[in-house]
Amino acid sequence: MKDSEQLDLAFAALANPTRRAILARLAQGETTVNILAGPFDMSLPAISMHLRVLENAGLIIRGRDAQFRPCALNAAPLKAVALWTDQYRSIWEARFDVMDAIIKAMKDKADG
C-alpha cells in the first residue's frame, strides 16, 4: 500500500472519539474486547467494528488467547502521522501576532 493510503486509513481511524479512546486505553496495555467495550454506551458489535477499523489502519494488532482476542496498540502509524504533521510545524510555530495580522487582513477585505 502507498504511504498516502496508509495516512488516509490512519487519519480516518483517528477521526472518531470512540476509536481514539480505545487507543488511549491500549496505551496502558493490551486487553480484551469486552474490557475495551466497558466504558462505552454502545453494543459489542459496534466496538468490534471500531476495532476492525483500527486494525485495518495498522493501529492495533490482535492476538488470540482461548476465547479472548487481546488487542495491543501499534503506534507505528502514529509516527507516520506525526512525521506528516511535522511538515507544518514551522508554520504553526510562527509568531501568532503575524498570523493574526494576516487573518485579520483577510477578514477585513471580506467584510469591508
Add this chain to the structure above:
Amino acid sequence: MKDSEQLDLAFAALANPTRRAILARLAQGETTVNILAGPFDMSLPAISMHLRVLENAGLIIRGRDAQFRPCALNAAPLKAVALWTDQYRSIWEARFDVMDAIIKAMKDKADG
C-alpha cells in the same frame, strides 16, 4: 466546540489525499480556488466542497478579493493534532525489537 470535536473535524479533513495536497500547496502561500483546483482531475465544485471541509475544520481561512476567494492555511489545528499524537511518542520510540517480540508472541498464540 469541544477539543475532541475539533480533533474529529481535523482528522476527518486530513483523511483525504486531495485535501492534504491542498494544504501542501497552501503551505507555500495563499492562493485562489481555481489555482488550487489546477492539479486535480476533478470538477471545480468538488474542490469547492473540499475547501469547505478544510474551512470547517479550521485548517484554512478564506478571504475575498473581488470575485476571488483567496485561501490561506491555518496550521493551528495541526498543532492540536501534533499534541494529541505526541501522547504516543514514547510508545513508537520504544525499541523495535521489543515491539516485534510482543507482536510475534501474539501471532504465535493466534496461529499455533
Add this chain to the structure above:
DNA sequence: TGATTAATTAACTGATCAGTTTAATATAAA
C-alpha cells in the same frame, strides 16, 4: 454433552461522503 462466555458476522437503517452536472451569484471587463 450441554450450557456459558467471548467475539464476530450478517442484515438492516439512516446519515454522511465524494463526486457529478446544471444553475445561480458576484464581480469585472468590454
Add this chain to the structure above:
DNA sequence: TTTATATTAAACTGATCAGTTAATTAATCA
C-alpha cells in the same frame, strides 16, 4: 448593459460510516 470569470449552491448518485438486533462461531466449564 451585455459578457466573461470566479466561485458556490442545488439536486442527484453510489459508496461508506456508525450504529442496531439477531444469529453464528469458537472456546471453556460443569
